[in-house]
Each structure stands twice: as C-alpha cells, then as structure tokens.
Amino acid sequence: MSIEKKLTRHLQQGVVGFPVALASSVGVVMASPVILTVTSGFGMAGSTFALAMLIAFIMMQAQATTFAEAASMMPTSGAVYDYISCGLGRFWAITGTISAYLLVHVFAGTAETILSGIMALVNFEHLNTMLEHSGTSWMVGVGLVVLFGILNALGVTIFGKAEIVLTFVMWATLTVFGIIGLIKAPAVSLQGWFGSPLDLSDASGVLSLIGMAMFMFVGFELVTPLAPELKNAGRNIPRAAKLGLTGVAVTMAIYGAAMVHQVANVAMDPKNPTGPHLLDTPMAIPAFADQVMGPFGKIWLGIGLLFAGAATINTLIAALPRILYGMAVDGALPKAFTYLHPRFKTPLVGILVAVVIPCVHAWFIQGDLDRIMPLVLAAVCAWGVAYLLVNLAIVRLRFTRPDFPRAYRSPWFPLPQIISSVGILIAIWYITPPGMHPRDIYLPFGIMLGLTALYALVWTVFVQKVNPFRAVAIEDILAEEFGKVGGHASLIDEELKRVASGA
C-alpha cells in the first residue's frame, strides 16, 4: 500500500471523536497563570485589553490553519517536533520543541506551583491573613509539590478520575461565575463594557497587551498530537483548533467582563494610588466570588482552584520521573535515574528532581508574584519561537513537497502564515508590559533558547551523527508512526542459549 493511501486511511480511522479534540484544545484554560493574566489584563487596560485579545485571537486563528495543515500531513504523536524536523531539520526541531515545551514546563511549573497555593488560599481569609503576614503563602504550593512527591514515591496514584471531574467542574465554574456576574446588576460604575475605555493613544501599550493576551491561547495546538487517535483527523483537527480558540476567547471575555462589572479596581494601598490595584492581584478572585455567590462562592472557587492546582502538580510529579527513567535507560541521562525503590518500584531520583526544580525555583524567587510574570512572558516568547518555526517549516514544505497529499490546506497561503508570524514577532518585541524591565523577560528567554540550541547541536552532531539542518523525509516519519515491527532474528545470542539450557 502506498504511503498516500496509508495516510488517508490513518487520518480517517481513530477511536476518539470531535468532543475530545475540542476538550484538548481548550484544556489550557484551567491553568492558574491564565486566569491571573485575564484578571490583571482587564483590570489594567479594560477595553484596550479586550481589543488586544481580539487581535491575539485573529492571529492565533491564522496560526491554527498552519497547525491543521501540518497535522493533516503528519498525523503523529510527535506533532511539533515532527513538523519542524520535516521542514527545517532536527536542530531546529530539538531547539523549538525543548524550549517551547520542556523548559517552559520548568518555568510554567514553578508559576503553577506558586500560584496554585496563592490562588487557593486567597479564598480562605483567616488562613490567608496568617500566611500573608509571614510572607509564606506561596509555600502552600511548595507543600503540595512535596506532598504529591511523597505520595508518588509511595506509588500512590489515586487522584486520576476525581481530578478529571474537578477540572471540568472548575472550567464550568468559571463560565457560570462569568455569566452570573454579567447578569447581576454591576457593582461598579463602568466607563466601558470591559472597564476602562478604549485607549489607542499609546500604540506600543496596545502591542504589549497583545503579548499578554497571546498567553491565553498558546497551547491550543495540543490537539495535534491527538491526530493518530482522532476520527477523521483531517477535518476534526482544524475544526477543534478554531472552535477551541473561540471557546477560550468567549469564556475569558465573559469572565473578564464579569470581573470588571463586579469588582472595583481599587488601589491596594490607599496611601499609594499609583501602586498595585486589586485586579492585578489574586485577591480579586475571592472578591469576585463573594460578590457573585457570597461566602459559598468563595468556598466553591477556593476548593476548585486548590484541586485544579493539585491536579496539575500531581501530573508533573507522576510523568517527569518516568520520562527521566526512560532517558537514563537509553543512556541519555546518568544511571542514577534508573534507581527504583526496592519495594514500591518508584523512580526516587527522578521524583526528587521533579520535586526539587519547582520548589527551589519558587524559593529562589521567594514566591514573588512580580517575578512570576516575567517568567510566564519568557515562556510565551519560547512558545512563539516554536510557532514561528512551524510556520517556516510548513511554508518550506509547500515549496519542497508540493506533491505530498494534504487532507487540509491552509487557505489563502501564505497570508495566514505571514499574519501569524508578523503577529508573533510584534508580540515578542512588545512583550514587556508597562512597569516591567525588558531584561527580566529576554534574559531567561535567551538563556533558555541558547542552552537548548547548544544541546541540539551537540546531540545531533555528536550523538545522532546526522546533518542537523537536513530536513527529515516525511515518509520516514510516517513509516515510524504506522508502526514498523522489528523483525525477529532467526538466531538467539549466546546468553539466551545459556538461559534456555539452564532451564
């Protein structure tokens, strides 16, 4: 059977349907940093942020067409890595994938660790006041990491199903709170529908807000690794990506509008009116919950946020050590990572590393919320680079492989790729919001990119011994995906014979 026929069959078969694809593309809505970004974005700039959100939304829709075309050509679980490999070569693939996904994980994982504790606690006044005084509320997140580290070391994985339910409840909660917040009479005298009126006098201010708004949408491409399992992937992936982006935009716009309708953005310190305002802080969330549903709302949102954070942390601690174990077995990491506890058979060294990274990072920045934002924005830059590389790869494949079948073609080529690339470059350039130093964002971003590029070069040249910039054939990637079963040698080695004769 030709590779084209196999590809067509592969795209049509699958076990999961459109709803799962949609859920995957909107899954990021649950992350605590995204909720905080929306809250502070609307608090900071009101209608101007809404406009930035709209621009970011259009840009991401254009980007979605690129990802959809890539997934229809290469419906593999490697996704982004495979797209860039086939378009630009392994060096860019390793650099793009590691910086955009693995290292972002370290930064975003830390942000999630700190924020999960802070955002869960803000809803419980007495406990929060007590910890806030000692400046240790971020340690609740660290405590969660340590707790899940210990549980995972004991081999306990009891949270699976309950967490899925809680996460969906949390997503629904945001929507419900948003709708009720909009229906109720506004508690704030509003200058515009989204709070402060539209202000276009400072163009760079608008462009910087686009960078922030982008963060609400990055991650929609997480639907693409589903391609091998998805029914009619050629049609469902573009639909899920576009509808998912729309869903996120609508939910967040409702939530943001409701927030500015119900919570006054007062200065935290009345003596310093130019200082931080309520909507710039997580304290806006309990105020909103209280305004919408009273004390019960605060408890509901508090428990939901606590479990959503715990769920994410549990996933990090469960997955990372097993990946490290696998890499160590392959010889890519020190042998210590293959150590398993004699009784529980858990990879203790890997678990320790997975626990230590976010805890030490959180301790290093002392849970300072102002220091999380630059990290989150640095992560957006790295993610943006991966998007740029995917755009370049797909444009290049249009010229080098015009013959290759595409179940979905990005319309008006290359307009969407140009729109999204220009948008990403602008967003990276203007990513520094007012009051923040560009160095705080570009330095971690540069370190991240430089180290991964160095690793990619060393790995491809000295370990894989391949030309790092030669594009990989799409057929090779697909052949691997379609499952090449290794042939069984007809002869067994000497050791095997010894075992057999011993038996």
Place this chain on the structure above:
Amino acid sequence: MLPLVLERLWQPRLPRAYRPGATLVRLAQDLNGLEVVGAEEGCPAYRLPAADWFFRVEERVESQFLLHTVSCCFVLALPGTAPSRPSRLQLQHRGNWQRSGFACLCREGDGAALAGLMALLQQDRDLHTALMPLDFKRCELIADEQGWRLEVEHFAASEVVGSFPPFRRYIRLLSTQKLALLAVMAAVRRVVASAG
C-alpha cells in the same frame, strides 16, 4: 438517576490517547531473538527457539490525570495442579534502600497448604539471582480454575503518555532485563513443577 450518572462517570474507561497494541509493537523490538508463536486477542505469545513453553504479553493501562501509563504484563502458564481454592502468591523485593533478597507472601488462599511451595520458591537460588536485577512492579503466582500462572509486570517495557504537555515515551526493556525475565519464568516453572 444521580447514582447512575456517578456510576457512569466512575466506570473504568480507556484513556483517550491510548493506542491498543502500540506498546506491544515497541516491546516486540526489545524481545528480538524470541520466536512469536501466534497471538490471541491481540496479545502475542513468545518462546525461546526450540523451547517447549511460551509466555503471553498483555497490555495493562493505568489512567492518571492528563496522562496514562501502559505496561506489559508477561503471563506464563505453569505446570502442576492448582489448589482447590483460588490462590495468589506475591514475590517482592526486600530492603528499604537496597535490595536484600526477596520475599514470598501469600495474598490469597490457604497459607498452610501453600507453605511448601512458598518455601521452595524462597529457597531457589536461580530464582533469587534472576529476580534481583528485575524492576518488576508486580510478580505473582495466581491459581484459579485454569491452573497456575505467573504474571510479571515490569517497570520497563512500558509507555508513559501525557496530553499536557503532549509526549509519548516508551521505556525499553534492556537485554539484561529480558534475560532475567526469562530466567525467572524458567525457574518458577521448574519449582512449581517439582512441587507437584
């Protein structure tokens, strides 16, 4: 109505990114050198060339939040008469930080009737040598109406699949682990046969 909905929510379902048979395909490469002697319900059976016994491999899926693991369970049918009561003997490593041998524990069945077999298993030097390098999550001898069988679920020969961030990582079974696994099967088979 509500209990029905809760029951539906709680009933075991396969993870959405699970690809049946994908881990077995990867394992097939690690089991290079063994003969494939057919497949039953998608579970392939292997044997050493010219050996008179074979073992089956089944996939076991474990769901977690936003990720799942697929491990391979090696199932070997054992000779000998099974006890009248369903029984389950568990072999597990001893030690807190370093492995210091292995223990045989009776998890189900008549402990007194199984004491002889347990003692034989625990005293077997070949079994001890073979079990030490193995990173098994579960190693059990199970007796039911179909007779005795050995089930070994190894830490390697498994796949970790995450959806956020998306990754799919197969942890391969090393050649030394494969040999140790075969030696365990051979030793347990011999001990159970000798116990009658």
